[in-house]
Amino acid sequence: MPDTRKIPFTPAQQALYERVCARIDPGRLRQLLFDLTDIHSPTGATRAASEFIAGKLGRAGFASAYKPMSETTGNVLAQRRGSGRGADLLLYAPIDTHLEGDDSDYPWAGPNRTVALQPRAHMVGDWVYGLGSSNPKAMVATIVEIATAVAESGVDLLGDLTIGFADGGMPVNIPARDNAGMSNGVFHLLNRGMAPDFAIIMKPWNWVYHEEPGMGWFRITVKGTLGYAGVPRGLPDFRSSVVPAAAVITALEQWLIDYAEANTSGQIKPHGWIAGVRGGWPERPAFPTAATEILCDVRINPRTSPGNVKAQFAAFIAGFRAAHPDIDLDWEMVGSTPGGTTDPENWIIQSAQRGWEHVEGRDYPEPDLLGGQTDGAALRRLGVPTARIGWPWPASGSPEPVAEGLGGMGATYVPDLIPCAHKIAYAVIDTLTRPREDLGL
Incomplete structure:
Protein backbone atom coordinates (compact mmCIF):
# COMPACT_ATOMS: atom_id res chain seq x y z
CA MET A 1 0.00 0.00 0.00
CA PRO A 213 -18.62 -8.52 5.01
CA GLY A 214 -21.93 -9.75 3.75
CA MET A 215 -24.10 -12.17 5.64
CA GLY A 216 -25.92 -15.46 5.22
CA TRP A 217 -28.94 -16.38 7.32
CA PHE A 218 -29.64 -20.07 7.92
CA ARG A 219 -32.44 -21.97 9.56
CA ILE A 220 -32.03 -25.54 10.78
CA THR A 221 -35.22 -27.43 11.61
CA VAL A 222 -34.79 -30.41 13.94
CA LYS A 223 -37.70 -32.78 13.45
CA GLY A 224 -39.57 -34.94 15.93
CA THR A 225 -43.20 -35.75 16.66
CA LEU A 226 -45.81 -33.83 18.56
CA GLY A 227 -45.83 -35.29 22.03
CA TYR A 228 -47.55 -35.16 25.38
CA ALA A 229 -45.89 -34.73 28.76
CA GLY A 230 -47.90 -37.54 30.29
CA VAL A 231 -46.34 -40.34 28.24
CA PRO A 232 -43.16 -42.19 29.30
CA ARG A 233 -39.83 -41.91 27.50
CA GLY A 234 -38.87 -44.66 25.10
CA LEU A 235 -42.13 -44.99 23.20
CA PRO A 236 -41.32 -45.81 19.56
CA ASP A 237 -43.93 -43.39 18.20
CA PHE A 238 -42.53 -40.29 19.94
CA ARG A 239 -39.28 -38.46 19.10
CA SER A 240 -38.28 -35.21 20.75
CA SER A 241 -37.14 -32.36 18.51
CA VAL A 242 -35.92 -30.27 21.43
CA VAL A 243 -33.31 -32.54 23.04
CA PRO A 244 -31.50 -33.39 19.76
CA ALA A 245 -31.43 -29.65 18.98
CA ALA A 246 -28.92 -29.29 21.83
CA ALA A 247 -26.47 -31.52 19.95
CA VAL A 248 -26.99 -29.48 16.80
CA ILE A 249 -26.36 -26.22 18.67
CA THR A 250 -23.13 -27.50 20.20
CA ALA A 251 -21.80 -28.69 16.85
CA LEU A 252 -22.93 -25.55 15.04
CA GLU A 253 -21.21 -23.26 17.56
CA GLN A 254 -17.89 -25.03 16.99
CA TRP A 255 -18.38 -24.93 13.21
CA LEU A 256 -18.99 -21.18 13.34
CA ILE A 257 -15.70 -20.66 15.19
CA ASP A 258 -13.81 -22.84 12.71
CA TYR A 259 -15.56 -21.17 9.76
CA ALA A 260 -14.48 -17.69 10.87
CA GLU A 261 -10.85 -18.79 11.13
CA ALA A 262 -10.90 -20.55 7.76
CA ASN A 263 -12.52 -17.65 5.93
CA THR A 264 -10.55 -14.74 7.37
CA SER A 265 -8.79 -12.58 4.79
CA GLY A 266 -8.09 -8.92 4.16
CA GLN A 267 -9.70 -6.76 6.84
CA ILE A 268 -12.50 -9.24 7.53
CA LYS A 269 -12.97 -12.00 10.07
CA PRO A 270 -16.46 -13.29 9.23
CA HIS A 271 -17.88 -14.33 12.57
CA GLY A 272 -21.16 -16.16 12.89
CA TRP A 273 -23.56 -16.47 15.80
CA ILE A 274 -26.55 -18.57 16.73
CA ALA A 275 -29.28 -15.98 17.10
CA GLY A 276 -32.22 -17.92 18.44
CA VAL A 277 -34.03 -21.18 19.02
CA ARG A 278 -37.74 -21.46 18.41
CA GLY A 279 -40.28 -24.23 18.93
CA GLY A 280 -43.59 -25.09 20.53
CA TRP A 281 -46.31 -22.98 22.08
CA PRO A 282 -45.72 -20.94 25.26
CA GLU A 283 -49.31 -21.60 26.25
CA ARG A 284 -49.05 -25.39 25.69
CA PRO A 285 -45.99 -26.64 27.60
CA ALA A 286 -47.69 -30.02 28.04
CA PHE A 287 -47.21 -30.74 24.33
CA PRO A 288 -43.56 -31.09 23.21
CA THR A 289 -43.09 -29.56 19.77
CA ALA A 290 -42.60 -31.58 16.60
CA ALA A 291 -40.14 -29.02 15.24
CA THR A 292 -37.36 -26.96 16.82
CA GLU A 293 -35.78 -24.25 14.69
CA ILE A 294 -32.25 -22.89 15.11
CA LEU A 295 -31.45 -19.54 13.48
CA CYS A 296 -27.96 -18.22 12.77
CA ASP A 297 -26.16 -15.46 10.88
CA VAL A 298 -22.90 -16.33 9.12
CA ARG A 299 -20.84 -13.37 7.92
CA ILE A 300 -19.38 -13.56 4.40
CA ASN A 301 -15.94 -12.31 3.38
CA PRO A 302 -16.01 -10.13 0.22
CA ARG A 303 -13.83 -12.71 -1.52
CA THR A 304 -16.35 -15.48 -0.79
CA SER A 305 -19.76 -15.65 -2.45
CA PRO A 306 -23.01 -16.42 -0.63
CA GLY A 307 -23.20 -19.55 -2.79
CA ASN A 308 -19.83 -20.71 -1.53
CA VAL A 309 -20.85 -20.14 2.08
CA LYS A 310 -24.06 -22.03 1.43
CA ALA A 311 -21.95 -24.94 0.17
CA GLN A 312 -19.76 -24.78 3.29
CA PHE A 313 -22.87 -24.88 5.46
CA ALA A 314 -24.22 -27.82 3.47
CA ALA A 315 -20.95 -29.67 4.10
CA PHE A 316 -21.31 -29.03 7.84
CA ILE A 317 -24.85 -30.42 7.78
CA ALA A 318 -23.71 -33.49 5.82
CA GLY A 319 -20.96 -34.17 8.34
CA PHE A 320 -23.36 -33.74 11.25
CA ARG A 321 -25.86 -36.14 9.71
CA ALA A 322 -23.16 -38.74 9.20
CA ALA A 323 -22.14 -38.44 12.85
CA HIS A 324 -25.74 -38.38 14.14
CA PRO A 325 -27.85 -40.58 11.84
CA ASP A 326 -30.56 -40.74 14.50
CA ILE A 327 -31.25 -36.96 14.34
CA ASP A 328 -33.70 -35.91 11.63
CA LEU A 329 -33.19 -32.34 10.44
CA ASP A 330 -33.55 -30.05 7.47
CA TRP A 331 -32.03 -26.66 6.67
CA GLU A 332 -32.29 -23.71 4.33
CA MET A 333 -30.61 -20.41 3.59
CA VAL A 334 -33.24 -17.77 4.32
CA GLY A 335 -31.30 -14.58 3.58
CA SER A 336 -28.04 -13.43 2.06
CA THR A 337 -26.09 -10.36 1.03
CA PRO A 338 -22.58 -10.51 -0.44
Whole structure:
Protein backbone atom coordinates (compact mmCIF):
# COMPACT_ATOMS: atom_id res chain seq x y z
CA MET A 1 0.00 0.00 0.00
CA PRO A 2 1.46 3.42 -0.91
CA ASP A 3 2.34 5.95 1.78
CA THR A 4 -0.85 7.85 2.59
CA ARG A 5 1.17 11.00 3.37
CA LYS A 6 2.44 11.44 -0.18
CA ILE A 7 -0.29 13.97 -1.01
CA PRO A 8 -0.38 16.38 1.93
CA PHE A 9 -2.71 19.36 2.17
CA THR A 10 -1.56 22.53 0.48
CA PRO A 11 -1.60 25.61 2.72
CA ALA A 12 -4.81 26.71 0.97
CA GLN A 13 -6.49 23.36 1.64
CA GLN A 14 -5.36 23.45 5.26
CA ALA A 15 -6.96 26.87 5.62
CA LEU A 16 -10.24 25.60 4.13
CA TYR A 17 -10.19 22.58 6.42
CA GLU A 18 -9.65 24.76 9.47
CA ARG A 19 -12.56 26.99 8.41
CA VAL A 20 -14.86 23.98 8.26
CA CYS A 21 -13.65 22.52 11.56
CA ALA A 22 -14.12 25.90 13.24
CA ARG A 23 -17.82 25.75 12.31
CA ILE A 24 -18.38 22.24 13.74
CA ASP A 25 -20.38 22.97 16.88
CA PRO A 26 -20.52 20.22 19.55
CA GLY A 27 -23.48 21.88 21.26
CA ARG A 28 -25.50 22.05 18.06
CA LEU A 29 -24.57 18.45 17.30
CA ARG A 30 -25.68 17.37 20.76
CA GLN A 31 -29.07 19.07 20.36
CA LEU A 32 -29.61 17.62 16.89
CA LEU A 33 -28.78 14.16 18.18
CA PHE A 34 -31.25 14.60 21.02
CA ASP A 35 -33.99 15.80 18.66
CA LEU A 36 -33.39 12.99 16.17
CA THR A 37 -33.22 10.30 18.87
CA ASP A 38 -36.57 11.57 20.14
CA ILE A 39 -38.14 10.65 16.76
CA HIS A 40 -38.72 6.89 16.73
CA SER A 41 -37.54 5.28 13.47
CA PRO A 42 -37.62 1.46 13.44
CA THR A 43 -36.80 -0.27 10.18
CA GLY A 44 -39.61 0.31 7.70
CA ALA A 45 -41.02 3.32 9.58
CA THR A 46 -38.47 6.13 9.26
CA ARG A 47 -40.66 8.73 7.54
CA ALA A 48 -40.82 11.25 10.42
CA ALA A 49 -37.10 11.06 11.16
CA SER A 50 -36.14 11.28 7.49
CA GLU A 51 -38.44 14.22 6.82
CA PHE A 52 -37.00 15.99 9.87
CA ILE A 53 -33.43 15.55 8.62
CA ALA A 54 -34.33 16.53 5.05
CA GLY A 55 -35.71 19.78 6.45
CA LYS A 56 -32.56 20.41 8.48
CA LEU A 57 -30.34 20.00 5.42
CA GLY A 58 -32.60 22.22 3.34
CA ARG A 59 -32.35 25.01 5.90
CA ALA A 60 -28.56 24.56 5.91
CA GLY A 61 -28.41 25.46 2.23
CA PHE A 62 -28.56 22.07 0.53
CA ALA A 63 -30.91 21.02 -2.23
CA SER A 64 -32.64 18.48 -0.03
CA ALA A 65 -35.52 16.06 -0.51
CA TYR A 66 -37.34 13.27 1.27
CA LYS A 67 -37.50 10.23 -1.02
CA PRO A 68 -40.48 8.05 -0.05
CA MET A 69 -40.48 4.29 -0.49
CA SER A 70 -43.92 3.73 1.05
CA GLU A 71 -46.45 5.55 3.20
CA THR A 72 -44.40 4.83 6.31
CA THR A 73 -40.81 5.14 5.23
CA GLY A 74 -38.29 6.77 2.96
CA ASN A 75 -34.80 8.19 2.55
CA VAL A 76 -32.98 11.53 2.47
CA LEU A 77 -30.94 12.85 -0.43
CA ALA A 78 -29.32 16.29 -0.36
CA GLN A 79 -26.60 17.98 -2.37
CA ARG A 80 -24.49 21.11 -2.45
CA ARG A 81 -22.97 21.50 -5.88
CA GLY A 82 -19.45 22.70 -6.46
CA SER A 83 -18.16 24.97 -9.18
CA GLY A 84 -17.51 22.09 -11.56
CA ARG A 85 -14.69 19.76 -12.68
CA GLY A 86 -14.73 17.93 -9.35
CA ALA A 87 -15.99 14.63 -8.00
CA ASP A 88 -19.28 13.78 -6.32
CA LEU A 89 -18.62 12.64 -2.73
CA LEU A 90 -21.40 10.98 -0.74
CA LEU A 91 -21.48 11.12 3.06
CA TYR A 92 -23.81 8.34 4.14
CA ALA A 93 -25.38 6.63 7.15
CA PRO A 94 -28.48 4.53 7.74
CA ILE A 95 -31.27 6.08 9.80
CA ASP A 96 -33.32 3.11 11.07
CA THR A 97 -33.04 1.48 14.51
CA HIS A 98 -32.61 -2.25 15.05
CA LEU A 99 -35.36 -2.67 17.66
CA GLU A 100 -39.05 -1.80 17.72
CA GLY A 101 -38.95 0.21 20.93
CA ASP A 102 -42.04 -1.44 22.42
CA ASP A 103 -43.06 -4.51 24.41
CA SER A 104 -42.25 -6.81 21.49
CA ASP A 105 -38.53 -6.24 22.23
CA TYR A 106 -38.82 -8.05 25.57
CA PRO A 107 -37.56 -10.25 27.09
CA TRP A 108 -35.31 -10.72 24.06
CA ALA A 109 -33.51 -7.37 24.48
CA GLY A 110 -32.61 -8.14 28.09
CA PRO A 111 -34.17 -7.75 31.51
CA ASN A 112 -33.49 -4.06 32.07
CA ARG A 113 -35.36 -1.36 30.18
CA THR A 114 -32.62 1.24 30.49
CA VAL A 115 -32.69 4.72 28.96
CA ALA A 116 -30.52 3.37 26.12
CA LEU A 117 -33.39 1.13 25.00
CA GLN A 118 -36.21 3.68 25.14
CA PRO A 119 -37.63 5.21 21.91
CA ARG A 120 -37.28 8.68 23.39
CA ALA A 121 -34.28 10.89 24.09
CA HIS A 122 -32.70 11.63 27.45
CA MET A 123 -29.73 13.96 28.02
CA VAL A 124 -27.24 14.16 30.86
CA GLY A 125 -24.50 16.70 30.20
CA ASP A 126 -22.75 15.63 26.99
CA TRP A 127 -24.45 12.22 27.02
CA VAL A 128 -27.46 11.54 24.81
CA TYR A 129 -29.48 8.39 25.45
CA GLY A 130 -32.28 6.64 23.62
CA LEU A 131 -32.83 3.78 21.20
CA GLY A 132 -30.30 4.12 18.40
CA SER A 133 -28.70 7.31 19.72
CA SER A 134 -25.20 5.99 18.99
CA ASN A 135 -26.01 3.73 16.05
CA PRO A 136 -27.37 5.03 13.72
CA LYS A 137 -28.41 8.47 14.94
CA ALA A 138 -25.02 9.73 16.11
CA MET A 139 -23.76 9.06 12.59
CA VAL A 140 -26.67 10.90 10.97
CA ALA A 141 -26.33 13.88 13.31
CA THR A 142 -22.55 14.07 12.83
CA ILE A 143 -22.82 14.04 9.05
CA VAL A 144 -25.50 16.74 9.15
CA GLU A 145 -23.23 18.83 11.38
CA ILE A 146 -20.31 18.39 8.94
CA ALA A 147 -22.54 19.37 6.02
CA THR A 148 -23.82 22.41 7.92
CA ALA A 149 -20.27 23.45 8.78
CA VAL A 150 -19.23 23.21 5.12
CA ALA A 151 -22.15 25.40 4.09
CA GLU A 152 -21.59 27.94 6.85
CA SER A 153 -17.85 28.19 6.21
CA GLY A 154 -18.46 29.32 2.64
CA VAL A 155 -15.59 27.23 1.27
CA ASP A 156 -15.45 26.98 -2.50
CA LEU A 157 -15.57 23.37 -3.66
CA LEU A 158 -14.94 22.05 -7.14
CA GLY A 159 -16.91 18.87 -6.52
CA ASP A 160 -20.40 18.13 -5.25
CA LEU A 161 -21.06 17.23 -1.64
CA THR A 162 -23.93 14.72 -1.48
CA ILE A 163 -25.61 13.64 1.75
CA GLY A 164 -27.63 10.42 1.94
CA PHE A 165 -29.52 8.67 4.73
CA ALA A 166 -31.56 5.54 4.11
CA ASP A 167 -33.93 3.15 5.80
CA GLY A 168 -33.13 -0.56 5.79
CA GLY A 169 -29.56 -0.25 6.99
CA MET A 170 -30.13 -2.65 9.86
CA PRO A 171 -29.51 -6.35 9.11
CA VAL A 172 -33.15 -7.28 9.64
CA ASN A 173 -36.17 -8.24 7.56
CA ILE A 174 -39.56 -6.81 8.60
CA PRO A 175 -42.33 -8.58 6.62
CA ALA A 176 -45.07 -6.39 8.11
CA ARG A 177 -43.44 -3.30 6.56
CA ASP A 178 -42.74 -4.38 2.99
CA ASN A 179 -39.82 -6.61 4.02
CA ALA A 180 -37.78 -3.55 4.99
CA GLY A 181 -34.14 -4.10 5.82
CA MET A 182 -31.18 -5.78 4.12
CA SER A 183 -30.01 -2.45 2.57
CA ASN A 184 -33.26 -1.86 0.67
CA GLY A 185 -33.05 1.91 1.23
CA VAL A 186 -29.58 2.47 -0.17
CA PHE A 187 -30.52 0.36 -3.22
CA HIS A 188 -33.55 2.65 -3.65
CA LEU A 189 -31.36 5.77 -3.61
CA LEU A 190 -28.75 4.36 -5.97
CA ASN A 191 -31.44 3.28 -8.42
CA ARG A 192 -33.06 6.72 -8.40
CA GLY A 193 -30.38 9.23 -9.19
CA MET A 194 -27.80 9.05 -6.41
CA ALA A 195 -24.62 8.46 -8.40
CA PRO A 196 -21.51 9.45 -6.41
CA ASP A 197 -17.93 8.91 -7.48
CA PHE A 198 -16.91 8.10 -3.89
CA ALA A 199 -18.64 7.50 -0.59
CA ILE A 200 -17.83 7.67 3.11
CA ILE A 201 -20.03 5.71 5.47
CA MET A 202 -19.80 6.58 9.14
CA LYS A 203 -20.08 3.60 11.50
CA PRO A 204 -18.64 2.65 14.91
CA TRP A 205 -14.95 1.92 15.61
CA ASN A 206 -12.05 4.29 15.17
CA TRP A 207 -10.60 2.88 11.97
CA VAL A 208 -10.75 3.27 8.21
CA TYR A 209 -12.06 0.17 6.46
CA HIS A 210 -12.06 -0.41 2.72
CA GLU A 211 -14.26 -3.51 2.88
CA GLU A 212 -17.08 -5.06 4.86
CA PRO A 213 -18.62 -8.52 5.01
CA GLY A 214 -21.93 -9.75 3.75
CA MET A 215 -24.10 -12.17 5.64
CA GLY A 216 -25.92 -15.46 5.22
CA TRP A 217 -28.94 -16.38 7.32
CA PHE A 218 -29.64 -20.07 7.92
CA ARG A 219 -32.44 -21.97 9.56
CA ILE A 220 -32.03 -25.54 10.78
CA THR A 221 -35.22 -27.43 11.61
CA VAL A 222 -34.79 -30.41 13.94
CA LYS A 223 -37.70 -32.78 13.45
CA GLY A 224 -39.57 -34.94 15.93
CA THR A 225 -43.20 -35.75 16.66
CA LEU A 226 -45.81 -33.83 18.56
CA GLY A 227 -45.83 -35.29 22.03
CA TYR A 228 -47.55 -35.16 25.38
CA ALA A 229 -45.89 -34.73 28.76
CA GLY A 230 -47.90 -37.54 30.29
CA VAL A 231 -46.34 -40.34 28.24
CA PRO A 232 -43.16 -42.19 29.30
CA ARG A 233 -39.83 -41.91 27.50
CA GLY A 234 -38.87 -44.66 25.10
CA LEU A 235 -42.13 -44.99 23.20
CA PRO A 236 -41.32 -45.81 19.56
CA ASP A 237 -43.93 -43.39 18.20
CA PHE A 238 -42.53 -40.29 19.94
CA ARG A 239 -39.28 -38.46 19.10
CA SER A 240 -38.28 -35.21 20.75
CA SER A 241 -37.14 -32.36 18.51
CA VAL A 242 -35.92 -30.27 21.43
CA VAL A 243 -33.31 -32.54 23.04
CA PRO A 244 -31.50 -33.39 19.76
CA ALA A 245 -31.43 -29.65 18.98
CA ALA A 246 -28.92 -29.29 21.83
CA ALA A 247 -26.47 -31.52 19.95
CA VAL A 248 -26.99 -29.48 16.80
CA ILE A 249 -26.36 -26.22 18.67
CA THR A 250 -23.13 -27.50 20.20
CA ALA A 251 -21.80 -28.69 16.85
CA LEU A 252 -22.93 -25.55 15.04
CA GLU A 253 -21.21 -23.26 17.56
CA GLN A 254 -17.89 -25.03 16.99
CA TRP A 255 -18.38 -24.93 13.21
CA LEU A 256 -18.99 -21.18 13.34
CA ILE A 257 -15.70 -20.66 15.19
CA ASP A 258 -13.81 -22.84 12.71
CA TYR A 259 -15.56 -21.17 9.76
CA ALA A 260 -14.48 -17.69 10.87
CA GLU A 261 -10.85 -18.79 11.13
CA ALA A 262 -10.90 -20.55 7.76
CA ASN A 263 -12.52 -17.65 5.93
CA THR A 264 -10.55 -14.74 7.37
CA SER A 265 -8.79 -12.58 4.79
CA GLY A 266 -8.09 -8.92 4.16
CA GLN A 267 -9.70 -6.76 6.84
CA ILE A 268 -12.50 -9.24 7.53
CA LYS A 269 -12.97 -12.00 10.07
CA PRO A 270 -16.46 -13.29 9.23
CA HIS A 271 -17.88 -14.33 12.57
CA GLY A 272 -21.16 -16.16 12.89
CA TRP A 273 -23.56 -16.47 15.80
CA ILE A 274 -26.55 -18.57 16.73
CA ALA A 275 -29.28 -15.98 17.10
CA GLY A 276 -32.22 -17.92 18.44
CA VAL A 277 -34.03 -21.18 19.02
CA ARG A 278 -37.74 -21.46 18.41
CA GLY A 279 -40.28 -24.23 18.93
CA GLY A 280 -43.59 -25.09 20.53
CA TRP A 281 -46.31 -22.98 22.08
CA PRO A 282 -45.72 -20.94 25.26
CA GLU A 283 -49.31 -21.60 26.25
CA ARG A 284 -49.05 -25.39 25.69
CA PRO A 285 -45.99 -26.64 27.60
CA ALA A 286 -47.69 -30.02 28.04
CA PHE A 287 -47.21 -30.74 24.33
CA PRO A 288 -43.56 -31.09 23.21
CA THR A 289 -43.09 -29.56 19.77
CA ALA A 290 -42.60 -31.58 16.60
CA ALA A 291 -40.14 -29.02 15.24
CA THR A 292 -37.36 -26.96 16.82
CA GLU A 293 -35.78 -24.25 14.69
CA ILE A 294 -32.25 -22.89 15.11
CA LEU A 295 -31.45 -19.54 13.48
CA CYS A 296 -27.96 -18.22 12.77
CA ASP A 297 -26.16 -15.46 10.88
CA VAL A 298 -22.90 -16.33 9.12
CA ARG A 299 -20.84 -13.37 7.92
CA ILE A 300 -19.38 -13.56 4.40
CA ASN A 301 -15.94 -12.31 3.38
CA PRO A 302 -16.01 -10.13 0.22
CA ARG A 303 -13.83 -12.71 -1.52
CA THR A 304 -16.35 -15.48 -0.79
CA SER A 305 -19.76 -15.65 -2.45
CA PRO A 306 -23.01 -16.42 -0.63
CA GLY A 307 -23.20 -19.55 -2.79
CA ASN A 308 -19.83 -20.71 -1.53
CA VAL A 309 -20.85 -20.14 2.08
CA LYS A 310 -24.06 -22.03 1.43
CA ALA A 311 -21.95 -24.94 0.17
CA GLN A 312 -19.76 -24.78 3.29
CA PHE A 313 -22.87 -24.88 5.46
CA ALA A 314 -24.22 -27.82 3.47
CA ALA A 315 -20.95 -29.67 4.10
CA PHE A 316 -21.31 -29.03 7.84
CA ILE A 317 -24.85 -30.42 7.78
CA ALA A 318 -23.71 -33.49 5.82
CA GLY A 319 -20.96 -34.17 8.34
CA PHE A 320 -23.36 -33.74 11.25
CA ARG A 321 -25.86 -36.14 9.71
CA ALA A 322 -23.16 -38.74 9.20
CA ALA A 323 -22.14 -38.44 12.85
CA HIS A 324 -25.74 -38.38 14.14
CA PRO A 325 -27.85 -40.58 11.84
CA ASP A 326 -30.56 -40.74 14.50
CA ILE A 327 -31.25 -36.96 14.34
CA ASP A 328 -33.70 -35.91 11.63
CA LEU A 329 -33.19 -32.34 10.44
CA ASP A 330 -33.55 -30.05 7.47
CA TRP A 331 -32.03 -26.66 6.67
CA GLU A 332 -32.29 -23.71 4.33
CA MET A 333 -30.61 -20.41 3.59
CA VAL A 334 -33.24 -17.77 4.32
CA GLY A 335 -31.30 -14.58 3.58
CA SER A 336 -28.04 -13.43 2.06
CA THR A 337 -26.09 -10.36 1.03
CA PRO A 338 -22.58 -10.51 -0.44
CA GLY A 339 -19.71 -8.55 1.02
CA GLY A 340 -18.11 -5.60 -0.74
CA THR A 341 -14.58 -4.30 -1.13
CA THR A 342 -12.80 -1.24 -2.50
CA ASP A 343 -9.21 -1.23 -3.74
CA PRO A 344 -7.19 0.00 -0.73
CA GLU A 345 -5.21 2.23 -3.11
CA ASN A 346 -8.38 3.98 -4.28
CA TRP A 347 -8.41 7.74 -3.71
CA ILE A 348 -11.13 7.77 -1.06
CA ILE A 349 -9.43 5.13 1.09
CA GLN A 350 -6.12 6.96 0.92
CA SER A 351 -7.78 10.29 1.65
CA ALA A 352 -9.65 8.86 4.64
CA GLN A 353 -6.43 7.40 6.03
CA ARG A 354 -4.65 10.74 5.58
CA GLY A 355 -7.48 12.38 7.50
CA TRP A 356 -7.16 9.79 10.26
CA GLU A 357 -3.43 10.49 10.52
CA HIS A 358 -3.98 14.24 10.43
CA VAL A 359 -6.36 14.14 13.40
CA GLU A 360 -4.69 11.34 15.38
CA GLY A 361 -1.17 12.69 14.85
CA ARG A 362 0.34 9.29 14.07
CA ASP A 363 0.80 6.83 11.22
CA TYR A 364 -2.25 4.79 10.33
CA PRO A 365 -1.87 1.25 11.75
CA GLU A 366 -3.43 -2.01 10.70
CA PRO A 367 -7.02 -1.95 12.00
CA ASP A 368 -8.73 -4.62 14.02
CA LEU A 369 -10.39 -7.28 11.89
CA LEU A 370 -14.01 -6.46 11.09
CA GLY A 371 -17.13 -8.60 11.24
CA GLY A 372 -19.85 -5.94 11.24
CA GLN A 373 -22.04 -5.62 8.16
CA THR A 374 -23.36 -2.28 6.86
CA ASP A 375 -24.76 -0.59 3.76
CA GLY A 376 -21.14 0.08 2.83
CA ALA A 377 -21.00 -3.42 1.37
CA ALA A 378 -23.94 -2.60 -0.91
CA LEU A 379 -22.40 0.71 -2.00
CA ARG A 380 -19.19 -1.05 -2.97
CA ARG A 381 -20.97 -3.89 -4.76
CA LEU A 382 -22.90 -1.37 -6.83
CA GLY A 383 -19.75 0.36 -8.00
CA VAL A 384 -19.17 3.14 -5.47
CA PRO A 385 -15.67 3.15 -3.92
CA THR A 386 -16.41 3.50 -0.20
CA ALA A 387 -14.44 4.20 2.96
CA ARG A 388 -15.82 3.42 6.39
CA ILE A 389 -14.78 5.88 9.11
CA GLY A 390 -15.79 5.72 12.77
CA TRP A 391 -15.20 6.71 16.37
CA PRO A 392 -14.36 4.82 19.59
CA TRP A 393 -17.35 2.66 20.43
CA PRO A 394 -19.06 1.86 22.72
CA ALA A 395 -18.65 4.95 24.87
CA SER A 396 -17.35 4.41 28.39
CA GLY A 397 -18.09 6.21 31.65
CA SER A 398 -21.84 6.63 31.27
CA PRO A 399 -23.47 8.39 34.23
CA GLU A 400 -26.65 6.41 33.55
CA PRO A 401 -26.90 2.60 33.66
CA VAL A 402 -27.07 1.06 30.19
CA ALA A 403 -27.87 -2.46 29.06
CA GLU A 404 -25.10 -5.02 28.89
CA GLY A 405 -23.98 -6.19 25.47
CA LEU A 406 -25.25 -4.46 22.34
CA GLY A 407 -28.43 -3.27 24.03
CA GLY A 408 -30.19 -0.39 22.36
CA MET A 409 -27.02 1.07 20.83
CA GLY A 410 -28.33 4.08 22.65
CA ALA A 411 -25.65 5.84 24.70
CA THR A 412 -23.55 8.55 23.03
CA TYR A 413 -20.86 10.76 24.53
CA VAL A 414 -20.91 13.63 22.04
CA PRO A 415 -17.23 14.72 22.45
CA ASP A 416 -16.25 11.27 21.11
CA LEU A 417 -17.84 12.21 17.76
CA ILE A 418 -15.84 15.38 17.11
CA PRO A 419 -12.51 13.78 16.04
CA CYS A 420 -14.44 11.61 13.59
CA ALA A 421 -16.20 14.69 12.24
CA HIS A 422 -12.79 16.30 11.68
CA LYS A 423 -11.52 13.19 9.86
CA ILE A 424 -14.52 13.21 7.53
CA ALA A 425 -14.16 16.96 7.00
CA TYR A 426 -10.54 16.37 5.98
CA ALA A 427 -11.63 13.89 3.30
CA VAL A 428 -14.32 16.32 2.10
CA ILE A 429 -11.79 19.13 1.56
CA ASP A 430 -9.15 16.74 0.25
CA THR A 431 -11.52 15.25 -2.32
CA LEU A 432 -13.73 18.15 -3.38
CA THR A 433 -11.04 20.79 -3.91
CA ARG A 434 -9.23 18.82 -6.64
CA PRO A 435 -10.16 18.24 -10.29
CA ARG A 436 -11.43 14.83 -11.24
CA GLU A 437 -8.24 13.81 -13.04
CA ASP A 438 -6.25 14.22 -9.81
CA LEU A 439 -8.50 11.67 -8.15
CA GLY A 440 -8.05 8.95 -10.74
CA LEU A 441 -11.44 9.65 -12.37
